[in-house]
Amino acid sequence: MLGDFLEGYLRSWKNHSVIQGTTLVVLTGTFFVVTLFISIYQNLDQVLTQWGENVEMTAFLSDDIGLETLNEIGQKIRKSEFVRQVKYVSKDQAVETFLSQMGSFAPDLIEDKNFSNPLPASYEIELTENLGKASSFEKLVSLADFVKTLPGVDEVSYGQGWIENYSSLVSQFAKSSWAIVVILIAGSLLIVGNSIRSSIFTRRDEIEVMELVGATQNRIRTPFLLEGAMLGFSSALLAIFMCWIFILWQSKLIVSELAFLGLRGEIQVLSVSMFFLIPLLGAMVGAGGAYVCVRRISTGWAAAERLEQW
């Protein structure tokens, strides 16, 4: 069966290599764009993780809470999802940090003995990496909302403004990419279908004779489905390879041009799961495109219906 398939596949290539070649090129281009979008999205999404320490939440505490409430708040935050570590910063420590950071701008302040500490005590909440993604913005918000409801917590801050802007940018990108990807995939279905239709056409005598000597529907259809799947799969592999080269080539440029993002040269080509999922998607698109055509062949009466069908 496999031998037969390979033989038929080679025959398809031999008989209409131009169509097969064109299909492969167009599909590879399509999957290249799809892979590139996915890769850009994953990198954009990762940027927050790379800025790891910036995605930190601070819960400012009321001045008038007792030790018990303080501990209770600490416990509750620590037990929440996505929280890696919680650190208590007292009013004094807060001032110290403030002075050491800002002291040079206001040297008088350090000297001022009557300086009454306006800074609140706080919990600095270190988040797990899972939350350091643009796509996790909503989870971040709900964690903040939860912390805010705890009695004794006055205010929660986590750089709302810029994270929100950034994550809406990323989700905007994701949405428009989706639209393009859907169009591209629909196009690839048609292209694969076209190629398979031509395979079927060049092998219609073979299909007819196979039917007449008692080949089952599956036996006749499967090779064409596999041919479609193979086209999709190999195009997707080629596309990943090209994307990989392309990104490696571009990433140096991106890192130096966009140095302010502090990407530390950690541009990822694709996540491991995508390495498997994209070829699988390719194979599925290929088989899907083929299925549309294949459904019309081998109804048992090919010989009789041949004139009607083509």
Place this chain on the structure above:
Amino acid sequence: MIQFSHTYKTYSGQVSALKDINLENDKGEFVFLIGPSGAGKTTLFKLISAFDRASSGDIRVAGYDLNKIQSREIPFFRRRIGVVYQDFKLLKSRTVFENVALPLVVRNEKPAAIQARVNEVLDQVSLLGKRTMYPEQLSGGEQQRVAIARAIVPRPGVLIADEPTGNLDPDLSREIMSLLERVNAQGTTVFVATHDHELVKSSKKRVVEIQQGEIQEA
């Protein structure tokens, strides 16, 4: 084994190729179908092999009611019958061996068994020496014998042959006829369409005559 009752076949609403066919071939019988060109012999065979559908009336072959047969059953019905087509229907891109092996390949037989059986049958039609050639490299008579070999290779219960000796010289014709008789002797029901009246006369088998789409039993 083969049974027609009030069967009609009309092509594209105009040409009435078969009219009220009533015919019964018993299991193991050897029957000739004769008639002038255009009488409807090939049409009759196309209906028997489920190559085409009747316009009305019943056809039963090898236990299948071809009017009611499901798409899914057709391959299994076709495995019960062997057909020699008037236009051979050989695959140009396959060698003689591969063409003859095809019915066994689609039945998923083991390669070794296929090898042995195909060689045996090719020997019976005197084509063992040309097994690696392509149909287009063969003479008309040789192609015809490839078609015969492909029809008998799976040992079908019913064999229908449309002009199987049409392109053969008298010697080869006799050889092929005796091969068909041997196949028949092993229990296969054989139905042969032919123009060759000499052949029919000398064999003393049952003869069915068809004229302008109507059966005239001799």
